[in-house]
Amino acid sequence: MRSLQPFTFGLLFSLTSLNVYAQKNVGWEAMVDLASxxxxxxxxxxxxxxxxQWLVKQxxxxxxxxxxxEFQFQLGEKTLTTRNLEIEITGQSDDVLIIGAHYDAVPSREGSSGFTDNASxxxxxxxxxxxxxGKQPYYTVRLVSFGAEEMGLHGSIHYVNAKAASLTKVIGMINLDTVIGGDNLYIHSAHTVPYxxxxxxxxxxxxxxxxxDALLADAANIKTIKYGLHPKTVDYPEGETGEWSDHAPFACQGIPTAYIEATNFTLxxxxxxxxxxQTAESKxxxxxxxxxxxxCDRKDEKKWGQIWHTQYDSQAQMIGELKEKITTQFDANVELLSNYVLKKSL
Incomplete structure (x- = not known):
């Protein structure tokens, strides 16, 4: 059963931290709170x-x-319920730019809180x-939070099917998945080989x-960090990516996509x-x-520089000696995308 309505649950949460979110670091504070x-x-x-519900309150x-x-999806023989969240900011143009990110996470039994993947x-x-x-972007902007991505992209698949009629005006979709933590900030396009x-x-x-490429051009104006294309690999041409995240259903609907990701393809x-x-950091x-x-020894290696889906993907592990790097990455992403939607870019 599907529904589209203002979000209301009986459960209530304290809004004591929301005064913090009116300040510059609204996103950073929210990321820490969401993961914790x-x-x-x-x-x-x-x-x-x-x-x-907590995200809606923010x-x-x-x-x-x-x-x-709110919608249902199948996981084996189980029928489960999840939900996508969306806000729309009317622009000067009726053309729509979607910026999306999943908010669910893998099970925390190994210590992960989904801090980088994908509270970020x-x-x-x-x-x-x-x-x-208080500002009007050039394009109409939809900010979409997808549910159940880690279970099989259920939120984004449902979105493109449920919103099919409204996708005709969508000129692009920017996917944000694990946008901090890795050594390099890349901007990908979909693979030239169809998904x-x-x-x-x-x-x-x-x-x-x-x-x-439009995002990359704008990223050159970010002074704090460098964005780039990942190098060519055996499986992927330079700057192209696979179908493991929420951009894929949009690319399959004929919509141009870009995907910001923090990792390291040179390792x-x-x-x-x-x-x-994701990282060459020794820890x-x-x-x-x-x-x-x-x-050092591929037979003995256990960790492999991995953050996603491991005990290292938590605020406790990532904040500390890495705080300067990840806050710089986070602030750069917010700056890049905020500036991008305020001007005609495509």
Whole structure:
């Protein structure tokens, strides 16, 4: 059963921290709170539902009315419920730019709280919303928080199907998934080889680099950090990515996509140069060899520089000696996207 309505649950949360969110670091503070209060926000669970309600309250505190689309999805023989959240900011143009990020996380049994994956993306949306208060972007902007991404992109697949009629005016989709933590900030386009679009009810695959390259051009104006394209690998041409995140269903609907991700494609990881080793920071390796850009001994390596889906993906592990790096990354992403939507860019 589907519904689209202002989000209301009987459960109430304290809004004592919302005064903080009226300040410059609205997104950063929200990211820390989301990961710490809802560390086990697995798709289809009560904790994910509570996290969704909490996010809606953050938008309300900024003066927005979030719409919530609650829907069911199948996981094996189980029928579970999740929800997408959306706010729309009317622009000078009727053309629509979607910026999306999933807010669910993998189970926290290994210690992960989904801090980088993907409280960072969900909170970036809040930072953008804060920066757009009282302003009119060029394009109409939809900020969308997707549920149950980690369970199989259920939120974004549902969105493109439920919103099919309204996608005709969408000129692009920017996906934010794990946008802090890794060594490098990359901006990807979809792969030139079409995804398996039948699983997304796809109608017209789009691998255009237009949106990616427009963002990269604007990123050159960010003084605090450098954005780039990941280098060519065995499986992926330079700057192109696979279908494992929420951009994929949009690319399969003929919509140009861009995908911001913090990782490191130059590292020789467990399965090669695939970006699944996010960092060369020594604490994330059993033993890191700078000359090899990888493990000292591949047979003995246990950690592989990985953050996502591990015990290291928590605020406790990431804040500390890495705080300066990740705050710089986070602030740069908010600045880049806030400035981008305020001008005609495509």
């Amino acid at each position: 209060q809802f560390s086990n926000r697995v798709g289809g669970t009560e904790e994910e539902a509570k996290a969704a 938008y309300q505190a900024l003066g927005y009315q979030a719409q919530v689309d 993306g969900a909170a970036t949306l809040l930072g953008i919303a804060h920066n757009l208060v 398996a679009c039948d699983r997304y009810n796809g109608i017209d695959f789009n691998s255009s680099k237009t949106l990616r 020789h990881g467990k399965d090669g140069y695939d970006g699944y080793s 994330f390796w059993t033993c890191y060899d700078k000359t090899k850009l990888g493990a």
